[in-house]
Amino acid sequence: MTADAASTFPLVQLRQVSFGYPGSKQMLIDQADVTVDRRQRIGLIGPNGSGKTTLLHLIMGLLRPTGGSVLFKGREISSKEDFRLLRRSIGMVFQDSDDQLFSPTVLEDVAFGPLNLGLSKKEALHVSRRTLDNLELSRLAERVTHQLSGGEKKLVSLATILSMQPEAMLLDEPTNNLDLATRTRLTAILNRLEIGYMIISHDWDFLTETCDEVYDMNEGKALRSGIDSLHSHRHAHVWGDRPHEHARC
Ligand SMILES: Nc1ncnc2c1ncn2[C@@H]1O[C@H](COP(=O)(O)OP(=O)(O)OP(=O)(O)O)[C@@H](O)[C@H]1O
Numbered sequence: 494m495t496a497d498a499a500s501t502f503p504l505v506q507l508r509q510v511s512f513g514y515p516g517s518k519q520m521l522i523d524q525a526d527v528t529v530d531r532r533q534r535i536g537l538i539g540p541n542g543s544g545k546t547t548l549l550h551l552i553m554g555l556l557r558p559t560g561g562s563v564l565f566k567g568r569e570i571s572s573k574e575d576f577r578l579l580r581r582s583i584g585m586v587f588q589d590s591d592d593q594l595f596s597p598t599v600l601e602d603v604a605f606g607p608l609n610l611g612l613s614k615k616e617a618l619h620v621s622r623r624t625l626d627n628l629e630l631s632r633l634a635e636r637v638t639h640q641l642s643g644g645e646k647k648l649v650s651l652a653t654i655l656s657m658q659p660e661a662m663l664l665d666e667p668t669n670n671l672d673l674a675t676r677t678r679l680t681a682i683l684n685r686l687e688i689g690y691m692i693i694s695h696d697w698d699f700l701t702e703t704c705d706e707v708y709d710m711n712e713g714k715a716l717r718s719g720i721d722s723l724h725s726h727r728h729a730h731v732w733g734d735r736p737h738e739h740a741r742c
C-alpha cells in the first residue's frame with residue numbers, strides 16, 4: 494500500500510477486540526470497537542478498574558487481544574515489527590510517569606525517542622530543546638528526572654512523546670497531580686496540537702475543554718457518550734460528576 498493510500502484509512506482501529514487477564518473468567522474488554530484517527534480528539538471515561546488503561550495498552554500492542562483484530566492504517570497487524578511501526582506513529586503518555594521516564598536528566602529523556610528514530614545527537618537535542626520550549630519546560634532541561642515533582646513528571650512525559658512528532662497520542666489520566674494553573678496550561682497545549690488523541694480522564698470539565706467526543710467504558714465496551722450533556726461547571730451540585738442536562742428555562 495502506498496503512503497497516500499494508507500493515509501485514507503484511520504490510524505488505528507480495534508475491531509471487536511476482546512481481552513481478559515490470565516486467570517480471570519470474564520472478558521474485561523468484550524468485543525470493543527474503537528478508532529483513533531489523525532484529527533480526532535476523543536475522551537474516554539469510566540469507573541476505576543473498567544479497563545480503560547488496558548484498552549490503550551491493546552491499541553499500542555503492549556497487550557495482545559484474545560479475540561478480534563487491530564488495524565493500523567487499514568491493515569490488520571499482529572507481529573512485533575507491525576506494532577513497532579504503530580508505536581512510531583502513536584505515542585502514549587502513561588498513567589504512571591515512572592513507567593515512562595528512565596534517563597538521568599530531562600533533556601536526555603526527551604531526546605531518547607528522537608535518537609531512537611534515527612536522528613543524529615545534534616538533531617535530537619535540537620528537537621528536544623524546541624519541544625521543551627513549546628511546553629514552557631526549558632527550565633527543567635538539566636534537572637534529574639527522578640527528582641521532579643509528580644506534575645512536572647507528567648509534563649515531561651508529554652514532552653518525551655511530542656518530541657517524536659507522533660501522528661496521534663494516547664494520554665492516560667494526564668491531569669493527575671496537576672495544579673489548576675498547570676492543568677489550564679495542558680488544556681491550552683492540547684488545543685494547540687494538530688494531531689488526534691484519546692485521553693482517559695475522570696475529569697469531565699477537562700474532557701469538554703479538550704475533546705470533541707467522549708466514550709464511556711461500560712461492560713467491556715467503549716460506547717459513545719453524548720458530548721452535548723457534558724459541559725463546564727463553575728459550581729458543584731449533586732450530579733456534578735456525571736453527565737446530565739439542566740432543565741431549560
Ligand atoms: N497485569 C494484570 N493482571 C491481572 N489483572 C490486571 C492487570 N492489570 C490490570 N488488571 C485488572 O484489570 C482491571 C482493569 O484495569 P485497568 O487498569 O485497565 O482499569 P482502568 O479503567 O484504567 O482503572 P483506573 O481508572 O483505576 O485507572 C482491574 O480490575 C485491574 O485490577
Ligand SMILES: [Mg+2]
Nearest residue numbers: 545546588665
Ligand atoms: Mg487506568
